[in-house]
Amino acid sequence: MAQPENSGRPSAGSGRAQRRATSYDVARLAGVSQSAVSRVFKPGASASAAMRRRVMDAAEQVGYRPNAIARGLITQRSNMVGVIISKLVNLNYPEVLVELTQRFSSRGIRVLLFALETEGDTAAALDQVLQYRVDGVVTAAMLSGEQLKMFDDAGIPVVFYNRAPGEPSVNAVRCDHAEGERWLVGELVQAGHRRFSIITGPEDSPVSTERALGAMDKLRELGIENVAVATGDYGYHSGREGFASIVRQLGEPPDAVIAANDMMAIGCIDEARAVHGLNVPGDVSVVGFDGVGPAAYAAYLLTTVSQPVARMTEAAVSMLLERIEDSELPPEKRVFSGIRIRGGSARLTVDR
Amino acid sequence: MAQPENSGRPSAGSGRAQRRATSYDVARLAGVSQSAVSRVFKPGASASAAMRRRVMDAAEQVGYRPNAIARGLITQRSNMVGVIISKLVNLNYPEVLVELTQRFSSRGIRVLLFALETEGDTAAALDQVLQYRVDGVVTAAMLSGEQLKMFDDAGIPVVFYNRAPGEPSVNAVRCDHAEGERWLVGELVQAGHRRFSIITGPEDSPVSTERALGAMDKLRELGIENVAVATGDYGYHSGREGFASIVRQLGEPPDAVIAANDMMAIGCIDEARAVHGLNVPGDVSVVGFDGVGPAAYAAYLLTTVSQPVARMTEAAVSMLLERIEDSELPPEKRVFSGIRIRGGSARLTVDR
DNA sequence: AGCAAGTTTGAATTCCCATGCAATCAATCG
DNA sequence: CGATTGATTGCATGGGAATTCAAACTTGCT
Numbered sequence: 001m002a003q004p005e006n007s008g009r010p011s012a013g014s015g016r017a018q019r020r021a022t023s024y025d026v027a028r029l030a031g032v033s034q035s036a037v038s039r040v041f042k043p044g045a046s047a048s049a050a051m052r053r054r055v056m057d058a059a060e061q062v063g064y065r066p067n068a069i070a071r072g073l074i075t076q077r078s079n080m081v082g083v084i085i086s087k088l089v090n091l092n093y094p095e096v097l098v099e100l101t102q103r104f105s106s107r108g109i110r111v112l113l114f115a116l117e118t119e120g121d122t123a124a125a126l127d128q129v130l131q132y133r134v135d136g137v138v139t140a141a142m143l144s145g146e147q148l149k150m151f152d153d154a155g156i157p158v159v160f161y162n163r164a165p166g167e168p169s170v171n172a173v174r175c176d177h178a179e180g181e182r183w184l185v186g187e188l189v190q191a192g193h194r195r196f197s198i199i200t201g202p203e204d205s206p207v208s209t210e211r212a213l214g215a216m217d218k219l220r221e222l223g224i225e226n227v228a229v230a231t232g233d234y235g236y237h238s239g240r241e242g243f244a245s246i247v248r249q250l251g252e253p254p255d256a257v258i259a260a261n262d263m264m265a266i267g268c269i270d271e272a273r274a275v276h277g278l279n280v281p282g283d284v285s286v287v288g289f290d291g292v293g294p295a296a297y298a299a300y301l302l303t304t305v306s307q308p309v310a311r312m313t314e315a316a317v318s319m320l321l322e323r324i325e326d327s328e329l330p331p332e333k334r335v336f337s338g339i340r341i342r343g344g345s346a347r348l349t350v351d352r
Numbered sequence: 353m354a355q356p357e358n359s360g361r362p363s364a365g366s367g368r369a370q371r372r373a374t375s376y377d378v379a380r381l382a383g384v385s386q387s388a389v390s391r392v393f394k395p396g397a398s399a400s401a402a403m404r405r406r407v408m409d410a411a412e413q414v415g416y417r418p419n420a421i422a423r424g425l426i427t428q429r430s431n432m433v434g435v436i437i438s439k440l441v442n443l444n445y446p447e448v449l450v451e452l453t454q455r456f457s458s459r460g461i462r463v464l465l466f467a468l469e470t471e472g473d474t475a476a477a478l479d480q481v482l483q484y485r486v487d488g489v490v491t492a493a494m495l496s497g498e499q500l501k502m503f504d505d506a507g508i509p510v511v512f513y514n515r516a517p518g519e520p521s522v523n524a525v526r527c528d529h530a531e532g533e534r535w536l537v538g539e540l541v542q543a544g545h546r547r548f549s550i551i552t553g554p555e556d557s558p559v560s561t562e563r564a565l566g567a568m569d570k571l572r573e574l575g576i577e578n579v580a581v582a583t584g585d586y587g588y589h590s591g592r593e594g595f596a597s598i599v600r601q602l603g604e605p606p607d608a609v610i611a612a613n614d615m616m617a618i619g620c621i622d623e624a625r626a627v628h629g630l631n632v633p634g635d636v637s638v639v640g641f642d643g644v645g646p647a648a649y650a651a652y653l654l655t656t657v658s659q660p661v662a663r664m665t666e667a668a669v670s671m672l673l674e675r676i677e678d679s680e681l682p683p684e685k686r687v688f689s690g691i692r693i694r695g696g697s698a699r700l701t702v703d704r
Numbered sequence: 705a706g707c708a709a710g711t712t713t714g715a716a717t718t719c720c721c722a723t724g725c726a727a728t729c730a731a732t733c734g
Numbered sequence: 735c736g737a738t739t740g741a742t743t744g745c746a747t748g749g750g751a752a753t754t755c756a757a758a759c760t761t762g763c764t
Contacts, residue, residue: 399713
């Protein structure tokens with residue numbers, strides 16, 4: 001295959017930005033109309049085999065690729081979806097983002113990523129999301145009613161990922177955090193734990209709130225009051241500090257610590273062992289939530305509830321794509337039960 | 353502010369996709385030309401204060417936002433960059449992706465994310481990257497010379513992140529893995545370790561190769577031969593299996609294990625402690641690489657080399673943006689030394 | 705007041721592709 | 735063989751914003 005350095009346009013050697021070949025260039029080279037080129041590149045459009053071949057040859061020669069931007073303009077479909085995450089979400093769950101991206105990708109949809117510093121600064125990002133005319137949005141950050149309305153007005157479907165606002169009329173995929181916590185508490189109580197403590201996540205995290213409420217509810221149901229509470233930030237260190245704070249509050253170690261996520265549970269275990277010389281689960285039981293990688297490390301083997309990430313991301317992707325196809329679909333919430341993991345970080349009764 | 357339900361276009365209540373307001377709509381409403389609207393939304397363009405106000409008012413009324421797609425078509429700038437990662441990269445280093453995104457974002461650039469299943473299946477993804485007319489690319493996956501040429505031909509600058517191909521004429525940001533390994537080995541040898549073993553990463557990982565070679569080199573320099581080698585996949589479990597395999601090979605535990613990353617080092621420690629009843633670092637020293645979160649957990653406290661992610665991502669972003677602005681800039685490589693962390697997972701001499 | 709110089713503004717054009725419509729062509733049938 | 739049907743193909747248009755050019759308008763100064 002010789003260098004096509006004769007084809008009018010110089011084939012810039014290196015670095016020099018040259019004009020990219022357009023469908024007109026290909027058409028001229030192939031001796032057909034521009035529409036023909038467009039049709040050849042549109043799957044399912046009518047074009048003869050001969051036509052197809054000529055166009056493809058010409059396209060190959062000049063390295064033609066349809067311009068997705070121009071196509072988006074005319075079709076009113078960018079084939080991009082916005083994915084909004086916060087730093088927190090990603091660190092706790094790096095695979096969520098990759099899974100979402102791969103699943104969208106395998107369906108011909110590209111992901112435009114928006115990473116919020118905090119849950120708060122959504123405004124600027126949303127403006128961008130709207131400017132880029134994404135076909136839909138998956139958000140793992142909270143949106144205000146007003147912001148939600150902006151998307152609604154623009155006809156852009158939104159799916160919340162583990163973040164369901166009050167309004168009933170939204171699409172959401174989430175893990176049943178409350179249910180998971182209730183199970184954890186039930187197991188702990190059944191195994192005889194009585195002095196409970198909780199390390200919550202950040203105050204403004206809806207997930208943390210749901211988990212804490214779920215645990216508290218179940219505790220109350222089982223007649224357990226006086227629960228020591230510490231507030232954390234989902235990070236390892238706040239798990240350690242949380243445990244220290246609880247011991248201070250109680251004047252002695254608790255029977256059980258319910259950490260709002262695995263990372264804090266791990267911090268908690270390290271603190272109990274390294275600083276307080278306690279045996280986990282002999283002296284104190286610790287449970288977490290999420291099922292992150294380190295939860296399964298031999299040093300921790302957390303008793304926890306794991307989020308079924310694969311199924312949840314798949315649900316989010318298909319929910320969103322359905323609603324892009326058919327904007328009339330009614331809102332839907334899909335709630336997944338967590339996977340119950342009876343690890344070694346908590347003393348549980350043996351029978352299931 | 354009353355509902356503008358009189359403004360001709362019905363303000364679709366909910367769900368119904370309506371036509372988004374265009375610059376023409378705003379122009380008509382404000383009684384000015386479309387060009388005026390365009391200018392008002394372009395920072396630094398000439399427009400009188402009065403004009404500006406009228407246009408902004410009208411824009412607000414109809415919820416106008418410039419269409420980034422259309423803008424991209426005419427300006428030949430999408431203001432999007434492609435970021436290519438593989439599943440592996442992201443899981444080891446979730447913050448890389450978020451940091452890149454935030455840094456681009458703060459400079460008005462959006463990130464189009466491409467997640468490769470393996471390092472291999474780049475072809476399809478690259479096609480998409482080119483179709484979307486991104487202004488530049490950061491890749492944490494390997495590209496073939498041919499693929500690189502495609503970007504070059506298209507005038508799209510590429511920055512490799514921790515992945516530098518043989519060709520000298522590429523832009524790259526990377527951590528000096530070899531140097532880091534040499535330091536680790538040096539420390540271990542100085543502290544008296546003699547029977548060494550290595551757990552490498554996947555065969556096809558250039559980073560793993562560089563680390564392994566760096567370590568081997570230094571070992572040889574210091575007169576140490578007969579190094580037991582196990583091949584891992586960067587995952588926790590392969591760290592465990594790696595250690596088991598090494599013990600099998602040697603018939604006894606090694607003095608030191610050099611794991612190609614932290615995750616495997618952690619697996620290695622767990623295996624040594626839990627299965628072989630060894631004391632780390634008393635019986636065996638383990639070192640890793642990367643400086644991931646769990647490396648600092650009290651149960652491990654890895655001796656490792658931490659990648660300066662913040663500086664590296666910043667370097668990648670600014671290198672890429674510079675080259676988008678000025679395509680004449682010569683290729684550049686920026687190599688960062690890792691941060692040396694003398695943790696408790698290895699027995700080291702005390703003096704520095 | 706008169707004019708040069710600078711600033712705003714609008715009309716027209718451009719970016720690249722998809723698609724409705726009409727024209728053309730090939731194939732089928734009576 | 736002519737007419738009908740169906741598949742291809744090309745023409746022309748449109749999608750939304752940026753930008754060039756020239757016209758209109760300000761401003762400052764003599």
